[in-house]
Amino acid sequence: MTTEAAAAAGALQAHRPMLLGLAYRLLGSRHDAEDVLQETYLRWLGVDRSTVAEPRRYLSRVVTRLALDRLRARQAARETYVGPWLPEPVPTEPSPFGPLDRAELRDSLSTALLHVLERLTPPERAVYVLRSAFDLPYAEIAEILDRTPQDCRQLYHRATTRVRQEDRRFTTSRSERERLLEAFLAAARNGDLATLTHLMAADVTAWNDGGGHVRSARNPVRGADRVARFYAGIWGPRRGWTARRLELNGEPGILLTRADGGRYTLTVAAAAGRITEVFVVGNPEKLPPAD
Numbered sequence: 001m002t003t004e005a006a007a008a009a010g011a012l013q014a015h016r017p018m019l020l021g022l023a024y025r026l027l028g029s030r031h032d033a034e035d036v037l038q039e040t041y042l043r044w045l046g047v048d049r050s051t052v053a054e055p056r057r058y059l060s061r062v063v064t065r066l067a068l069d070r071l072r073a074r075q076a077a078r079e080t081y082v083g084p085w086l087p088e089p090v091p092t093e094p095s096p097f098g099p100l101d102r103a104e105l106r107d108s109l110s111t112a113l114l115h116v117l118e119r120l121t122p123p124e125r126a127v128y129v130l131r132s133a134f135d136l137p138y139a140e141i142a143e144i145l146d147r148t149p150q151d152c153r154q155l156y157h158r159a160t161t162r163v164r165q166e167d168r169r170f171t172t173s174r175s176e177r178e179r180l181l182e183a184f185l186a187a188a189r190n191g192d193l194a195t196l197t198h199l200m201a202a203d204v205t206a207w208n209d210g211g212g213h214v215r216s217a218r219n220p221v222r223g224a225d226r227v228a229r230f231y232a233g234i235w236g237p238r239r240g241w242t243a244r245r246l247e248l249n250g251e252p253g254i255l256l257t258r259a260d261g262g263r264y265t266l267t268v269a270a271a272a273g274r275i276t277e278v279f280v281v282g283n284p285e286k287l288p289p290a291d
Helices: 003-027 030-046 055-080 103-107 111-117 122-133 138-145 149-167 174-190 193-199 224-235
Strands: 200-209 242-248 251-257 263-271 274-281
Touching (some): 003 055, 103 122, 111 122, 111 263, 138 149, 174 263, 200 224
């Protein structure tokens, strides 16, 4: 590596956790986020860096624009994805996205929120992430997106309105989600339908992402009774599963492993003391490497 290339790499590395976190929140995919950072590095290597007064600001703009291009292409191709699409679960102890010492940074990584953000337009998602997670002023967001500050304010208003329509379904504390998650898995493995049903809201929805690579429900499973029977059937007694607790996307999660090596991650959202959403990812292309 030349001296110039080393200097460029060092400058990018200084901001890498934040940039990776930005790309991941925009895309919901660690793999795609890493690709965006690689392309950002190539562009950074080719620019006259002596003219860049604020590298973080410049790099944030490049990452955001590349991520939005990728997001638009992915949305166009989403119709071919088999079953529900869920964000890629990422272990966050330690966090590859830098410190999660602010509630906004931690909450903006949650599977539940990222799943809601999939319903926004790419510009709405970008403004929402830049404003709510990174607290950027509208003037800087406007520069990144090549829009006016007023446009960005309107995009943020639309985005927050749509998010608030859903966030009533994930309002419980971290400790309460952890309790419900543990109780849910224990009841499913014991085949305890009564307890499972009691743990969930009547309108609970279960999302299962197998991506066509593993057996998985290809449509959301809705309603406490149906969800209870579904998971008791696949995780019940004598099914041979092992479970490992870990932090995923800044929240309590569980990695389930079958005797044949098949793996799935499990997280939940909850409100008013009941599970409102169940998120299970079994697509091996999205799972963290096995230990």
